[in-house]
Amino acid sequence: MRSTRGGITLAEEQPPRGGPRWIARGIILSLVALVGLGAWFGGRSLVLGVLGPRCQATAAGNSVDFDPEQMSNAATITAIALKRGLPARAATIALATAIQESKLRNIRYGDRDSVGLFQQRPSQGWGTVEEILDPEYSTNKFYDALVKVDDWESATITVVAQKVQRSAYPEAYADHEQEGRILASTLAGHSPRGFGCRLDDPQGEADVAMVERLLTNEYDLKAAGGDGTLTVTAPSDQFAWSIAAWSVAKAVDTGITGVTVSDRRWTRSRDSDAWTWQTTDSPAGTRQVVLHLT
Structure with a gap:
């Protein structure tokens, strides 16, 4: 039993620091940390879910x-x-x-x-x-x-x-x-590099026939097929960046997963990084735009 003298608890009669009170405090802090972490992940998922796929110019x-x-x-x-x-x-x-x-x-x-x-x-x-x-x-x-x-x-x-x-x-x-x-x-x-889209993963394989048809109808250009890619040769650097931006904008319809132009690459993702063009170690050829389909 705790005793007091003159209304003051003696130091030696205080509960030890490692006792139940400190254990309870540790549990509470752990719970707060877990709740905060869960809220961060949950909030991030909620933001991505509410905002949805988006494109920025x-x-x-x-x-x-x-x-x-x-x-x-x-x-x-x-x-x-x-x-x-x-x-x-x-x-x-x-x-x-x-x-x-x-x-x-x-x-x-x-x-x-x-x-x-x-x-x-x-x-x-x-x-x-x-x-x-x-x-x-x-x-x-x-x-x-x-x-x-x-x-x-x-x-x-x-x-x-x-x-x-x-x-x-x-x-x-x-x-x-x-x-x-x-x-x-x-x-x-x-x-250049001013256009990007944050997109969901494609549903199934890319529609190569659609990409080729759209390139013909909207640019009067043709693409050369490769191993999981299509390559378009542009008449100028400016035109190449136009095709690159167009390809990103059309990715939602065609299933394109990436675009490389010069030494830059756009990679399809729901993350905000998909609004930007990252430096790539596998650059495209001069005035070429590589559309990645897988």
Whole structure:
């Protein structure tokens, strides 16, 4: 029994430091550490789960991000501009327009009979619903109309886009000009290493036939097959980086697992490292882009 003298417990009568109180404290601290560790892993998983796959484009110190479906459509819009020999401004106008009209989604609905990336209307002669819902077709139709606009290369985006689209809200296109510029710069290859996507693992093997078809339709280029790879030879370094960024953007559709250009490689992953291009010990050849399929 503990005794006191004058209300003070004598030192020799205090419980030993290694007694039950210290054991309990150690157990509590261990539990707190375990809970904290679990919370970190759980929080990380929750963040990854909530945010989901994402793509990011960075140019001149500014970034925009969209989900992989949106970026895949942005890549198509930009590639077709290059295929047609149009400057990056054409892609900027087209991208800003598609962001405003559909948020870069190939939707089957809209105002009255509007459908697709650019909300083009069959009743206004843009084509059938089925044709307009083909991103390659609708993008080419947009550029067909764009190049007929006087001073489209120097006039404000609001004026140019309105002449193409005949929208009820023409001033809204200017709201997305900065986004369009960043996307066009990275996807057209003017900002090397500026594009990356954080993606889930592919479901099954890469669709080689789809990659080859898209390269032909959107770039008018062909790829040479290898051991688990496809290699595309570009006409310039800028074009090579465009193909590289395009390949990353299309990875969600095609199952591409990696892309190598110059001495840099993008590797498919859910980690934020997949937003960047890492130095590789196995560089691609001059003006070549290697698409990894396994």
